[in-house]
Amino acid sequence: MTTSTYDLAVVGAGPAGMAAAAAAGDAGCRVALVDAAERPGGQFWRHPPGGIDHVRDLHHDVRTFRRLHARVRGTVEHLPGHQVWTVTREDDAFGLHTVRDGAEVVFRARALVLAPGAYDRQLPFPGWDLPGVYTAGGAQALLKEHQVTVGRRVVVGGTGPFLLPVAAGLAERGVNVSGVFEANSPGEWLRRGAGAVPVVRSPRKLAEGAGYAAALARHRIPYRPRHAVVAAHGTDEVTAVTVARLDRSWNELAGSRRRIRCDAVAVGWGFVPRLELPAALGCRTRVDVDGSAVVDVDGLQRSSVPDVYVAGEATGVGGAQWAAVTGEIAGRAAAVRLGFPSSFPASAMRRRRHLRAFATAMHAAHPVRDGWRDRLSDDTVVCRCEEVTAGAVTRAASELGGTDVRSVKLLTRAGMGWCQGRICGDATAGLTAAAAGVDVDPRGHLERPVAVPVPLGTLAADPADASPRDVDVT
Amino acid sequence: MVRLMTVDRLPEVVVIGAGVVGAACAWYAARAGLRVTVVDRGPVAGGTTGAGEGNILVSDKPAGPELELARLSVRCWRDLADAVEGFEYDPKGGLVVAGSAAALDGLRATASGQRERGVTATEVRPDELHEHEPHLADDLAGGMYYPEDAQVQPAAAAARLLRDARAHGAAVRPNVEVTGVLRSRDGLAGVRTSAGDVPAGAVVNAAGTWGGEIAALAGVDVPVLPRRGFVLVTEPLPPGVVRHKVYAAEYVSDVASDDASLQSSPVIESTAAGPVLLGSSRERVGFNRTLSVPALRRIAAHAVRLFPVLAGADVLRAYRGFRPYCPDHLPVIGPDARCPGLYHACGHEGAGVGLAAATGHVVARALTGHPPGTDPTPFLPERFG
């Protein structure tokens, strides 16, 4: 079978990937934009089959989406519904191994932009495995894609600016949001530190923040800094949570516990970049200011592996605008490298710098403190897939010599189930490091050579080698 | 035999490597009354022990020195499982199947040699295969059943043996790297590490695939090289889909092959937790960690060939490890006459879990000056000159 090779394959059709594909397509590259989802937009512009207009009220910057979508439609082959299970480097091209409807399809490209985004960071607490406890991102995704609200009385908690749109969106759709419990005190931080961080004055960001603040006020949603959801209660599903006041290190203040009735909780602790595909190619990583492992890229979004560009949250959690501008630069850089005419507008470079500084300030205002560990009891489940408790993880590290996440996984099965440690990896790493008396290594659990599950029979069969002619062009 | 240190409290034996082999050496030595310190540059079971499977096999070893060691090891593992719990020891038996009449003839020949050495091997007719494994493909030529084959969870075995050794006075120090050796007039006097010197009368090189590097620090040549292997792990499957450890007759010839290119034969085992492990490939590509899609495909195709029912199971993950192999495919075990005070316990290739228990036994016997339960000569390092 003939195998035709794309100039560029972009993985991820979120803000970063769409921008990268559009930029390279505009420059004349033949681009494949591959995504597991059926519709473009990624997490930020997630929308139902009927189109983004159905959820306009939940979205910011729909204009940018439309503009990017139009550019992508004109010049790029969008390949939705393809899950990339691994990516390989072949003689003079990369192989993108995807699964589509149970069959394997392989694409080849001379260069890659990887823009796989991030997933919710989760931290365990007693009761977090009850039905009705959602991640903040999960609650948001249900709303944006399916227009489903996770409950009628919902508590929102965790840390990070993302809690605000989640609460506001739920409230807009008629949910009684009992409060936003933010474990840090970003307002206090900003008052103290804003002078030193010019970008906090970024007008657009402030307007967006002010918009959420207004929405919270309009719906009379209390915003409680230095508070956390410390337990969820219920037998078959969540019926109440306990919230408590925290000190700066997230230790609970005695006597501050309060019970709130609710039928759902949405909790988020920031995001963890998805690094399976860059890791499979051996891209160098580093630890970012928020403690996440990210791909180490240079000013042109180049990774340490030649011809592999990485953009968006995989290079640092920073929001959709940041993701889009890094994608734009990556797409242009890849085009130039492939011999197509393109350029690097100073405005894009400046914007990236500003948005990065803003993200850094946000991370500094919303750190994850060690205090979360103290709320776990010996029998709090840390790994839900394999039902491994905090006690088991701690003992593996302190008594069995499992001093890193990988060995603790082998000794307890934490992270060996369906989610492959995407849910529990950070928590296991934190508990392990504390028990073993070593530093947390967020890179210990990012290697997942099989990025998404593949049926054995599919793997065994000879895959179809997709030339552009063989696939639907949308 | 270990020279007793004059200063009290110093370890008599330092074991380099907290893999399953080092753990077994430490366990037997501690139980023999020696003062043992185990050091590893990483966590417990962070090396090949955490990157392979846990089969304890007599079935894949034709009559010869390795079979003798394996037979001893099967007994030693049984003792270990009695003494220490928590590592999923399962004497489940192994079924070797043949796809063709020729392969079956090969199996029969191997089995008859093994039987002369006391191994139990029962031929299974094609129509009886399903009694052993209901989901096997139904066009196989026959098989051989080995009731002595068993299985452990290797990382847990290493960790539990080390914990028990600690209860018998051993010290276990993860994240301590050996960077050199200490010498006295009579030979080795301990090791130099990232956390200071560790004086000891005897040094046990249980550094697995890196055993050659430790030997080099001591100034002797032990040629241990990496042989890469991939394993696929399925989603958890109901109990009974795969009952025994099942592999194809071709596996035995692959193991002994000197061909550097990719080889793979199906080796299929269920685990206590439900996922089925599908092994494994063999390639000589140095320490190259990149995923080999052809290797994975080959493993998948072989597994589906033996168990068609697995075609619909999802593969959740894949991992790779680097088996420590020597050119003659035999492990290196025992005192090094070229360097008094140095003992080796490395180079077990694809059988280090299975052979760990006997290796620990043999090394501890040497350390205490007692004869071991099998002839140790074929494994001595002097064979490399």
Ligand SMILES: Cc1cc2nc3c(=O)[nH]c(=O)nc-3n(C[C@H](O)[C@H](O)[C@H](O)COP(=O)(O)OP(=O)(O)OC[C@H]3O[C@@H](n4cnc5c(N)ncnc54)[C@H](O)[C@@H]3O)c2cc1C
């Ligand atoms: C569940 C969730 C909801 C979020 N909701 C919001 C929100 O409402 N507002 C907000 O400001 N921020 C939200 N975020 C944060 C969000 O990550 C960023 O704002 C922004 O979407 C990042 O853009 P990106 O292009 O880097 O990645 P993403 O938008 O995450 O896009 C990555 C894309 O890559 C695809 N992909 C990844 N791996 C593979 C693979 N192996 N094979 C095929 N495709 C793959 C994904 O399907 C996805 O479409 C959310 C994050 C999460 C995890």
Ligand SMILES: Cc1cc2nc3c(=O)[nH]c(=O)nc-3n(C[C@H](O)[C@H](O)[C@H](O)COP(=O)(O)OP(=O)(O)OC[C@H]3O[C@@H](n4cnc5c(N)ncnc54)[C@H](O)[C@@H]3O)c2cc1C
């Ligand atoms: C895919 C695959 C499948 C396998 N299946 C089986 C099977 O079914 N049955 C079986 O019996 N065997 C199997 N094996 C082989 C088996 O895993 C190995 O033979 C065995 O684990 C070797 O154990 P070890 O303790 O010698 O080495 P390791 O577990 O590698 O331990 C050596 C230790 O030494 C440490 N070390 C190295 N250098 C230094 C230093 N300078 N300082 C301090 N510490 C150091 C390392 O960190 C490491 O932890 C398989 C292997 C692979 C790769």
